[in-house]
Amino acid sequence: MTVKDNDHLMDMETVKRAFCKTAFLLLCLPLPAQLQTIHDTTASVQTTLRATTAWQPAAEIGAQAVLLSRADDTFLHRAKSWREKNFRIHFLLGANRGDYQDYVAGLWDGRPHEDWQHSESHDYFFPAKPFIAYLKSQITHAIDCGAEAIYLEHPVFLPGADSSASFKRSWREQFKSDWQNPSASAEWRYMAGKLQQRLYWEAVVDIFAHAKQYAQEKNREVKCYLATRSLLENARRGFVGPATRVLHIPDCDGVLAEIDGEALLAPNVYSNVSAARPFETAFLQYGLFANQVRGHGKQLLLRLDPFSGGGEALPESxxxxxxQLTAALFYPEPRRFELPAIPQTLLAAARNKSAAPADSGRMAAAPPALSVQTLLAINHALKDMTHKHSDYETAERGVGILMSDAMLLQRAAPAASDSLLSFFYGLALPLLKHGVFVQPLALENLHQPHxxxxxKVIFLSYRFMQPQDYEWHERLTTWVRAGGTLIFIDDGNDPFNQVKDWWRKGMFDYTNPAEHLFETLKLGYWPKPGRNQVGMGSFIYLAENPSSFAHKTNGATQLLELVNAAxxxxxxxxxxxxxxxxxxxxVVAATFAETANAGAQVLQGDFIDVWDERLPHLTQVAIAPGEQALxxxxxxxxxxxxxxxSASGIVAQERRSKNEYAFSLNSPAGIIMRVLVFIPAANATVQASSSGKSVNIKNKNEGKLYWMExxxxxxxxDVKWTWEATALGQETTTK
Known part of the structure; x- marks a missing residue:
């Protein structure tokens, strides 16, 4: 029994059918109507917030759109309440889990569907045709209620789902034979994983095609996004589904990258020490997201929420x-963010509480614990980060580690790879902690020309994944011959080398896929370990398990020597x-702990610490190892x-004249708002009011900088600043 030949070609046929169907409907629509009514309704949305209820005052945190879930009979009312507060409406639905009791009980179509649930708790749903039809009906209702974007969340199978009754049915349909226990052999595990990826990939194609088609019928445009954990996090948890390949679907407009508190606190191994390393984990996972999307012309949205996944209750939230935020900001291209909802514990603590005024000076005291004011100031900064210019200060750039969706295929018995993902972190962490801007890269994207x-240097191993396409080796060879250095670290002992995929059938007969890579590079079946010249580049081969570098105290030294040689x-x-x-x-900065250099990163100049709710003016900032700064x-x-x-609130309705600057500020009611304003005069005065009543303001200034509280x-x-007009007065402008 083998995995079907040409799986990727069959998948592309599914895409083509969906794409052609949508294209045909587009051609059938009157052209003038399309031109008049279809436009990108999500282009101006930089910040979003997710919610399940109608609008509440606590939601005034700076988001422009709301991700509403549950397209039930209350959806229209909830959507209307948000729209009346000037929020765009987006719809979030779970691909494998949700409040879908009407589907289970048969209230939706008159037929109960308990048999299509799976997992031990029976809380998760199998992507069977009836369930896909149900999800499409949810999308139809959401679009009817004004949803402008669809987010399909977590199209993955959980561990153990490959032994459910529903999966066994799909196995028989796919392979025309009785189900085989995936835990019994690497071959069956591999087959099960590929089938699971295929099932959800086809489901995503179908669901997104429906959303696009229905919106076109209504002379509307709807964006479709995949909301997902990173490939690394799904691998850690043992989840199986499509990842990078979803971006090849024409109807997929982008990815909402999700990293929760559980992911941030998951341990990894560096220098033989297992520990949680939140910044490093987030940096590498966001990097993988960025490099999965890069080149597809699609959008990457970053979810910033350490409070989910159990993070809210933690004192270190x-x-x-x-x-998490600092890691995200090291990737300037994504300029769209999902903001974290403010935990009720923080909101209660913030009401009617005043902190000490900001102090200027050489150094500030340690920043206070996370506050509502800090969260709001961060949200203001995120909306302000539209600058195209960025300047990195790193030890080295242009170093990558190749990954693939295939790593999800070998995360369970009988031959599960390292549960702490040391095969990846063992290579990435030693480089990152020494200032190398190392990036995870997607093998599935090698078809893109540039x-x-x-x-300059790329690491590769087949010790935890198998290549899904022999053409990847041809692309890598072209890159090496043009001057790149490929470092292949693999001891050849991965049990999944023996599965019957492309390298062991058809026109190929290799023991494992590495042999095809070696031959494509014209190095024979098994080159000797060491450096080999290939065109203008080189191929460095180490016959080791990449996980070993995580457990060596000198692993960083060895890897840096490899990079230097390359x-x-x-x-x-x-x-x-x-x-x-x-x-x-x-300025976005992070200092690493656990290195020989234990010194702080020191910056001299004139800075405002955005993480400190007092917004202090600092002339020197020291960022200790293990800390980050904005x-x-x-x-x-x-x-x-x-x-x-900077502001701990939402700035709107800005109006300027030669001697006046006015704007409005909003936030959850009852909190102390802090605002830093630049006025081109040192003698400005301020007035503030709310609903026509005067608001008492504490303020101070340093030259042309004014702090308000x-x-x-x-x-x-409503705030209005006035000053005496000078020759430097401003022309009237409006934002």
């Missing part, structure tokens, strides 16, 4: 969010224990007009 452009002659990695990035006026560099401030530099009584505060 503030540190988790700082690590995907590897800019990369770099052009005379060039070496200048190691450092930090990463730093400038995004417009913002700073506003005052030397980069726009001095041409008055504007809000006041309570938001609800439903927001």
């Amino acid at each position: 503030g540190k988790l969010y700082r690590a 995907y590897l452009t800019g990369y 770099l052009p002659a005379g060039r070496t990695v200048q190691t450092q224990n930090y990463l730093r990035l400038r995004r417009g006026p913002y 700073l506003y560099d005052l030397s980069k401030i726009d001095s041409t007009q008055a504007h809000v530099v 006041f309570e938001n009584p609800g439903p927001g505060v």
